[in-house]
Each structure stands twice: as structure tokens, then as C-alpha cells.
Amino acid sequence: MTRIVCVQLAPRVGELDANHRQIVSTIAETRADILVLPELATSGYVFESAAEAAECAIPPDDPKIGEWAAAINGDSVVVCGYAERGPEGVLYNSAVLLDSTGILASYRKTHLWDREKLFFAPGSQPPPVVATRFGRIAVMVCYDLEFPEYTRRVALDGADLIAVPTNWPEVARPEGERPPEVVIAQAAARVNRVAIACCDRSGTERGQRWTEGTTIVSDDGWIAATAGPDGRAEWDADLVSARDKNISTRNHLFGDRRTDLYGLSR
Template sequence: MSGVARVRCDQLAPALGDVAANVEGIVAAVGRALDDGVDVLVLPELATSGYVFRDRTEAAAAAITTEHALFRRVTERLHGTTTVVVLGFCERDGDVLRNSVAVVDASGVRSVYRKTHLWDREALVFEPGDDAPPVVTTAHGRIGVLVCYDMEFPEMPRMLALAGADLVAVPTNWPVGAHPERDRVAEVIAAQAAARGNGVFVACCDRAGTERGQDWNEASVIVDQFGWVVAEAPRGTGATTVTADVFPTLARDKSTSPHNDWLRDRRPTIYAREVPQA
């Protein structure tokens, strides 16, 4: 395992319902990443389908499985490399639809994670996953996976940190919302807090474009294990890439002072106690 890993978030603009066009965009993004020596490529949530579906029927028309040619094509492009691709897709899982993420390398699809916390109207389209998020061992460290709103629940990145994740890859679709101009958007602040509180690197890949009047933060970000932003997309940039060279395995050292450690200092038995009401 090499020490340094070039991590990239490619902030694509998927076309709603146009799976064929989106597949070409994903394959092109993989090609660009390989040309630029990227080791870990993170793509947006629902990169294969777009996001603002009217209903489940419309989403079903854009749903795919891991048997889709996309995954074969990505695997073929990765042949002979150690590059890892984390991409969001609209998954047909038997009779239900999932907001899912696949981790792919030269050996094929390594893992699939189904988003467990659905945001707003997603609950009208998708079924939430019931499995814990995975940690995938790769040539560039141990990669944990979450999706967008999952990051709002501190238990999720904590689970991954406790399971040994070095880097948490988060495909997202962050809708624009009001926030003070002096600050980064709240979702990026949440990513910084998750990184700092768990001593892990975090890479969140947002999306670009407008769907049915919905705009996005376009705020892809890479955060180091201390919670500092090391690379980010300037707001309003549109489709762009965010790339940083990081050392994921540094996340295995959780010490914060000669006497402190992010994970060792936890006191779970206290956290489980009932809070007294005064």
C-alpha cells in the first residue's frame, strides 16, 4: 500500500432519467481520473439517473443493477490499475428501488451500500437500506461509504471509524439552502465535524446542474483527518473536479495529544445511560 493517495471528487451534472448519457459521463470521468493519476475517484449520488423524480414509476425506468454494462465498462477501464471508483446509482433491488453506492476496482464491484437515511421526497421513491455501511480494504487504504443525508447522523461516520476506515467517501446531492455568506454550507461543516470527531479523511462529491428548478450547492470537498478542508469546489462553479493528495493511513493514528485519543477516550457506557432530568 502506497502512503499517498490522490483523491478526486468529480462534480458531474447527471441528466434526469437519461441513463445512457449518464453512463457515458461516468466512463469519461473515470478516463480523466486515470489520465491524471487519481487513486480514489468519488462521483455524485445517483450519478446514473439524476435525482428529482416525480414518482417511483419514473425512477424505476432509470433503475439498474450491478449487472448493467456500466459496471463492466468501469471495471475494464480500471484494468491494470489500483484506482478505486465510488459512484452513486439508482438501483433496482428485486421489487424495490434503492439509492445506492458501488465501490468498484479492477476486480469488479467490491461492495454495494444502500442509503439508510432518506431525505425528504426520497422516501416516496426509495426503500432505505438496513445494512451497516461497509469498509472496503483497497490499495489506498480502508474506504468507508455513506450517502449524503447519512452524514447528518454522527453515528454513521463513527461506525466507520470504529470499523477502521481511513477515508469516508460520500456521494451527495446537496440542494441549495439559505446560509450565511460568511460560512461554508452546513453540509460541508458537517463533513468537517465528522472528520475531526473521528480522525478520518472525508471526501464528499456533490453534483452540478439544475433539475426541475432544483439547484445544488456544488460544494464538493475533501477534508483531512483533523477536520481541515484541503480542497473544495468554489460555490457556483458547476461541473468541476476537486483533487487532493492525502495520506489516508495517517487516520490510523487517533492521538490528539500525548494523553488523548479520539476513539480510546470514548466512554460508551456513560453515553448509554439515561439523562437525569433536574
């Protein structure tokens, strides 16, 4: 079994050092095979200006990210979101997948939400699907998850688990209902038979409330774990079972697709 853990941190906007220390201590103290941390865990989210966003961004070779890798216990894998300063000062809302040797894969969010468009450039590459000792892990960020084409893509690329650092701004929902993003994750998991670990953030930032909706969805689309008051969601997963896409004697989730009829290049 593979222990997947999400820890719902509360980064503070602009406080890079404090946020970094929080990430390092969480990595060092969490017993997990796969640890998922929030989107923009280094920087906070609610920037007042492009200048402030730029001050909060770090390049992928920043020593801080090396310290995350150094803090990793044994063979564990960590996925964490950060504000990336790319070439020529262009900013990206990025996530890295690391083990103790350093960065295994990077991803720049391609579907940007609302004011993110003022600060970040969208990525130009699809999510990586990385073969790790625990299974194949895809990385996408927050609003990316709401495009079923994208979750399908990484499933077709062989993902066993989609790791999703998120910052979900709180939205209205009917009494007793789960956050809409979780319902979307459940459906994506079910129709692709792939597990999905969404790590949200907590706290209130410049008046913005967060859903605090951290949830791990099993590969059959049900809720495997949600964050309790301690902000942690944990699930011991059998990720390999997700590779069997036969869902009846005569049905295969991918084999049944009728790509001739989808017309989705629009």
C-alpha cells in the first residue's frame, strides 16, 4: 500500500521565509510515501500588484527547493506548488515533484483562474506523468482539474494518481453538499479510474476565504479521505488497481471511447 498524505498549509502572502520554513518542517515531519502540499505554498495567493507577485517568485534552482528535497524522508515523493520566476522574469503558477535527489518534474499551470491572469503566464506544456517507485503520478494545479479533457489526457498517459495542489476560493454551495471541485474530481476519478489527491490551503488572506476542501478521491470516485481539523488527509492506497480499466465483462473505460465522434479540436 502507498500512503498518500495532503497537508493543508496556510501560507501568508509575501512571507517567503516563513512559508518556506513551514514547507520544510511539514516535509520533514510527515510520514508519507506521497506528500501533496498546496498551490503557491511559497508565496500566498492574493497579490496586490504584479510587482508584489514578482517579489514572491523564485526560480526552480532556488536553494529553497533544494532544502525541500533535503528534508524528504527516505524514498518519499513530494508535490508542492510555488510561484516560479522563469526566464526573462516571466512568472508561472507552478508545481514541482521532488524526491530526496531533487526535482523530478516541473509543471506550469495552464488554466489560470481570474486575477492569476494579471500576474502569471500560462504554461505551454501538458502535465507530466512521472514514474515513481509508488506509481505514475501526474501533476496539475487547481482550475486545471476542471477540464475533463485534461484529466482524461493524463489518464491516457498512464497516471495512477493525479496530485493537485490547489487554492480553492470559497464559493456558495447548497447545505450538505461537497465543494463543487470535489464533485468534479470524483467524476474525473470514476470515468478514468485514477486516484486524485487535492491539497487545498487554509486561512483567510486579505479577506479571501478558502474552501479548506482538501480531499483524496479513490480511483472508483469515492471519498477516500478529507482533511480533519489538523488539516491532514491520509489514505493508504492500492494505486496499481487503477491500471485495470475493464469495468464490465465487455467494457473498457478507454477502449469504449468513440474518438471519431467527439469533435474536440474546437
